[in-house]
Amino acid sequence: MNLNNKYFLLYFTLFFSALSLAQETQETAKDSVKVEKLKEVVVTEQINPQSVEKSVFEVKVIDRREIEKRAGVNLADLLNQTLNINIVPNLGNGRSEVSLFGLNGQYFKILIDNVPLINEGGFGNGADLTLINLDDVERIEIVEGAMGVQYGSNAVTGIINIITKKSSRFDTEVSIYVQEETVGSEYGLFDQGRHIQSVSANHYFNEKFFAKAGFLRNQFAGFFNKQLGENYDQNDGRRGHEWLPKTQLNPNLLLRFKGNKDFSIHYRFDYLNEIINRNNRSINENINPATDTSNPIALDNNLIANRFTHSINAIGRINDQLNYNIVSSFQQQRNDIETYGYVIRDRDRQNVERQEYLSRTAFFTRATVSNLFKTKRYNLQAGYEMTLEKGYGDGLAILLDPNTERVEGRLNTYDGFLSSEYQFSDRFSIRPGIRTSFTNLFGPQYILSLSTKYSFGKDWEFRTVIGSSNKTPTYDELFTFFVDSNHDVQGNPNLNPERGFSVFTHLKKTIKFKNDVSLKSKLSVSYIDLEDKIELIVSNPQPLAFKYTNIDAFKSLGFFLENELKYKRLTGGLGLSVTGVSQVLNAEQNANDNFLFNLSANFNLNYSVPKWNSNFTLYLKHNGRAQQFVQKANDVGEQTFERGETEAFSWLDLNYEKSFLNKKIVATVGARNLLNITTVNTSAFPGGAHGDAPTGLPLAYGRSFFLKLNYNLKY
16 A cells, blocks of 8 residues: 555545544434344454444454363464464474464464463463453454554454453352363373363352353373374483473463443453473483493473563443443563483483573553443444563574574554444445554555445345554564574664555355245455565675565465355355465565465265254364465575475364263263374475475374363252
C-alpha cells in the first residue's frame, strides 16, 4: 500500500466517523444500551462482546467441549489438526515451531485474555505452543488476517486469543485428572512415555468474590528410538535420546471481584517451570592407567526456563453507556543452562554449574473505551497500548559458547488506535480503524484496516478484512553478536520493521434441511503481501560472515473451503486449503517470484451416544507436497537460489470418551498419529550460519496411545 492510499484511508476513516455521528444524533439513549441475549459470545477484535453471527470479523472458536474431546494438554496438541497451521518440533532445543500461511510464528500473536504472552522468541510472537497448557482455558478464538489495528505489530497473519475461565455455574468445583501416554511404542511408569497430572478448584465465596487455582505437571520422558538413554556408557553415538526429555510445572491462580453496574476486576498469576534434559552423545572413557579400568563421564546440561505472569484486568461501564476495559501485565522469562559432568556408572553429577543465558521482561498496559458517541447504528472505540520490553541473551549463541558476551536491548512501544463500526442496515455494516505506533528504535508506524459484513438473506453472509500490520524485528535480529574463530553472526540495530498488507474474504452459507440436517459452508480467499522481510544473509564471503538484513519480498495467496454437517447426534467437518507462496530474495540475481502452491485438507467426525454417555471422534489432516524457493550458501559463501520440496504426510487421531456416575468420572482413550508418521524427506530448508540444511524433517515419534481419567466434583 503506497503512502497516498494510506492517507486516503485515514481521511476516509475520520470523515466517515464524523458523518455517521451527525446522522445518528437523534437516536435515544435507550437504543444505545439495549441488552440482547447473545449466543457463542466472542470478545476478540470486537468493540463490544457479541455473537459470532453478528461479528464483522470472521472468528473461529474452539470451545471447552472440543478441547476435552481432543484430550489436548497444550496448544500444540490442539492445533495440530487445524487447517493452515503446521507445527514442527525442534529436536535440538525441545521447542515446537509453528507456521501459518507460509510464515513462521513471528508473524502472528498469541494472547491470553487479550494480553501478549512473553517467551524467549518475542512478546506475543514466536511462542512455543507446547508451553501453553489448556487446563484453565474456556475457549480459544482465532482470527486470520492482519489484526494490527487492535493488537499492534506482529499480527500479520492473525492472532490466537486464549480466553481463560473466570466464572462457574456452580458454587464449588474440583477437577482432578491423570493422563498416561505412550511415546511411540515406548512406555514405562517413570522413565518412558508421557505422564500428566492436574488438579484445579474454584469457589464462590459470595455473589461477588470468585477464586480459582490449579496445578499441572507434564512429564515427557523423551523418545529413545535407536538411542539408549542417559546411563548408556559406550562411546558409539547411541547415548541419550532422539527427542529430549522435559518436565513442566504450571501453577496458576485467579481472583475475581464483581461489583455493581457491570464492574468486575480480576487478578491472574501464572508460573511455568520447564526443565529439558540434554545428554551428550559423546563420552570421555576416563581411563585409569594404573588399574587399566575406565569410569565413563559425559558433559551434560539441562535447559531451565522460568516464566512469571501477573495480570490485572478491570471492566466496567460509565454513565450506563461508556464501556471501558483496562488491563496491565508484568511478565518475566528467564532461561538458565545447568552444566555438569555425569559419571555414568555411579549415576552421579559432578561440578554442577548454573548460568543464566537469556532474560526477557515486559510491562504491558492496554485500555479501550467503547460506545463513544454510540447510537443505534454507530459505535466508536478508542484505545491505547504501551509495552516496555527489555532483555538480553542469544539462546543459540550461548548454547554453542556459554562465554558469549551478553548484549542488552530495549524496545518500548506507545500506540493509540481508533476503531468505529457503522451499520447501514440490518444487512450491511463496515468497520474502519487506524493505529499509530511510536517506538524508541524506529520511526512512527501507521496501521490501517477496513472490514465489512453483508448479509444477502437466506443465511448468506459475506465478510471482507483489508488491513496492514507490521512485524517488528526480533531481539535476535536486532542484537545478536556471536563472533569467534568459527562463527560470525551479527544482528542489525538499523533494521526496519517489515511491512505487511493483507486481504481476507469469507462467503458463508447455512442450509437447513428436513430431518434435523444442517450444513454450514464457508469459502475464503486470502492475499498477504510482505515487504522488507528480514533474512540472515552472507554479508562477507571471505571470511564467511552473516548478518540480518531487510531484503526479501513475500506474497501468499490462499483459497479455503470449510464445511460442517450436522445430523442429529452426528457432526462432520471437511476443509480444503490451497496456498501459494512467492518469495523473492533481492540478494540473488536468479531470484524467482513464481507462486508455489500446496494442498492440505482436514476431516473430523463426532458421534455421540447419549444412552452410553459416550462420544466417538476422528480427526484426519493431510498436508500435501510443499515446495518453496530457498537460499543456500556453500563453504566459500556463494549463494544459490533453489526450489526445495517437503514430501506429503497425514495425521490421523481417534478418541473415545465415556462418562460415569452422572459425569463425575470421565474416561478418554485414544490414539494419536495412527499413520505412524516420524520423519519426512525435505530439501526446502536453507543452509545457514550454523550448519548444512537438514534433509529430513522430524514431525512426530510415531503412533502413540493414551488414557485420561478425570474426576469432577460440582456442587
